[in-house]
């Protein structure tokens with residue numbers, strides 16, 4: 538089997554973690570990496586044993602021996618760089634949050650579709666076996682009718698160390714970095730909400746520090762989603778239904794187990810052992826789509842990525858958090 542040849546665009550924190558899992562993936566190889574600074578790219582390449590490194594993103598996307606580009610830069614860059622790669626004819630895997638807002642996401646998706654190129658948000662949670670299993674449980678009616686979901690993902694960030702989290706120009710804020718996970722989980726298990734009510738707080742730089750979202754559904758179901766960049770939490774999630782509940786054990790976006798409670802009793806579904814940093818299932822999905830000529834993953838659909846960003850746009854609007862890219866959307 539010929540390995541899929543990846544190009545890594547951006548040499549930051551997540552690029553190193555994902556790159557390490559790519560190295561271990563039997564169906565993949567890393568062909569090249571690019572950073573804004575060629576020396577940093579070369580150092581990154583040296584650490585991961587990558588044969589080629591570039592000091593410009595354009596050189597990477599034009600490398601004929603790269604099959605797919607992994608966009609690992611900050612949210613504010615994803616739109617421009619995904620378009621750069623797609624216009625060079627390259628399929629893309631774009632880190633979460635896919636773009637700053639839904640308008641940017643629609644543009645990237647339209648470009649990928651027009652060129653018939655694979656495109657996926659790197660929402661690794663959706664490829665996790667237990668997340669897929671909980672969606673199957675719901676579809677099979679094991680919990681009866683789903684009534685609600687509570688999900689939280691919060692972590693204390695520090696302004697001096699985690700600069701991008703507090704910088705509006707980098708798409709900072711809790712919602713895009715953390716809230717995107719529980720909102721995606723709500724989307725997966727409950728669907729598109731009819732109403733979104735957001736409350737929370739903003740920091741001195743104008744980004745959202747804490748956000749609590751009430752998602753309402755026409756049939757009475759509810760989703761409660763919480764995220765904060767200034768508090769610690771166990772990353773908890775609980776799904777309730779008329780005939781049972783599911784508690785996510787460990788972190789909600791990559792649980793170690795699911796406790797399923799129904800009238801038949803309680804059972805625990807355990808996750809397979811974690812490989813590396815846990816990106817193996819996401820990598821396998823990209824490999825499989827590319828080998829099969831599938832341009833949109835049925836497990837992480839682009840319409841869901843756009844829909845989740847619409848919720849985040851709405852929540853940010855209610856909290857008074859605006860990025861420059863939102864001004865462009867207003868002018869449309």
Ligand SMILES: NC(=O)c1ccc[n+]([C@@H]2O[C@H](COP(=O)([O-])OP(=O)(O)OC[C@H]3O[C@@H](n4cnc5c(N)ncnc54)[C@H](OP(=O)(O)O)[C@@H]3O)[C@@H](O)[C@H]2O)c1
Nearest residue numbers: 547548549550551552572573609610611612614632633634
């Ligand atoms: N899936 C996950 O579990 C996970 C975990 C953490 C983060 N993420 C996502 O991954 C992305 C990167 O996060 P990170 O933690 O890796 O951030 P990071 O360590 O700060 O790295 C971000 C990279 O962005 C690049 N960049 C390009 N233009 C930039 C600009 N104008 N200003 C700042 N940086 C710029 C830099 O690339 P150069 O190397 O070229 O300078 C830098 O290496 C974010 O979208 C984040 O949400 C995902």
